[in-house]
Ligand SMILES: Nc1ncnc2c1ncn2[C@@H]1O[C@H](COP(=O)(O)OP(=O)(O)OP(=O)(O)O)[C@@H](O)[C@H]1O
C-alpha cells in the first residue's frame with residue numbers, strides 16, 4: 001500500500017537521504033531505526049509531504065495505493081492528511097496548543113475533516129479517548145494539555161490520529177520521551193489498533209528493542225542510507241551488518257523484559 005522507490009531527499013540541493021527503498025503492506029508495521037541525524041524523520045516527513053527547511057524529494061518515487069504522492073496538489077494533501085494518512089509526534093504535548101483544552105482541539109480537528117456537529121465531534125473524541133483506555137474521556141476533553149502526564153498526552157495524540165481510521169500511521173519516536181512501562185503500554189496499544197483497523201504503521205525509533213517487539217519489517221539507517229533492511233527475524237537473528245549487531249547489543253529492556 002506504500003512504496004518508496006529509490007528515493008533521494010535533499011535539503012537545499014544537498015542529498016540527505018539517498019536511495020531509500022521500502023515496501024509496506026496493509027496492516028504491517030515497519031520500524032525505521034538509526035542514530036540521531038540518520039534521516040528517519042526526513043523519510044516520514046517526505047511521505048507526508050511535509051518536509052521543512054526547503055527539503056525536497058529529488059529522486060525516485062513515493063507511491064500510496066499505487067498513486068504517486070509527489071504530484072499531489074494542496075487540495076489532494078488536505079484530503080489525505082489526517083484522514084487516510086496521519087502522524088503522531090515525539091511529544092504530542094508540544095504539538096497541541098497549551099492554551100486550549102484538548103476537547104476544543106479535538107473537535108476542531110474532526111470538524112475540518114468531516115461535516116458533523118460540534119456535539120457529535122465531542123462525543124466521537126470521547127469515544128476515541130476511551131478506546132485508548134484513557135479513563136473519563138469527558139474530563140480529559142476539558143483538560144489543558146499541561147494538566148496531563150506525558151503518557152496521557154501521547155495517548156490523546158494517538159487517539160486523534162486514529163479518529164478517521166487511517167490506512168497509514170506515521171509515528172516519529174512516539175514513546176521515546178516516556179518511561180519504559182508507559183512506553184510498553186503504548187506500543188501494545190498501537191499494535192491493538194493495527195489489529196482492529198488494519199492500519200499500516202511506520203514507527204521511527206532509536207530503540208531497537210521497540211522495533212524488535214512490534215515491527216514486522218525493520219529498516220536500519222545510517223547517514224541517510226539504508227544499512228540493513230528485512231523481516232524482523234532476519235534482522236534480529238541473522239543480520240550481516242556490523243552496525244546492526246552493535247545496535248542490538250546496546251538494546252535496553254522494555255518493561256523489564258529483553259525482547260532481543
Ligand atoms: N529542516 C531542515 N533543514 C535542513 N537540513 C535538515 C532539516 N531537517 C533535517 N535536516 C538534515 O537531515 C539530516 C537528518 O535529519 P533527521 O531529522 O531526518 O534525522 P533523524 O534520524 O530523525 O534524527 P533524530 O534521531 O535526531 O530525530 C540532518 O542531519 C540534517 O542535516
Ligand SMILES: [Mg+2]
Pocket residue numbers: 040041042172
Ligand atoms: Mg527525528
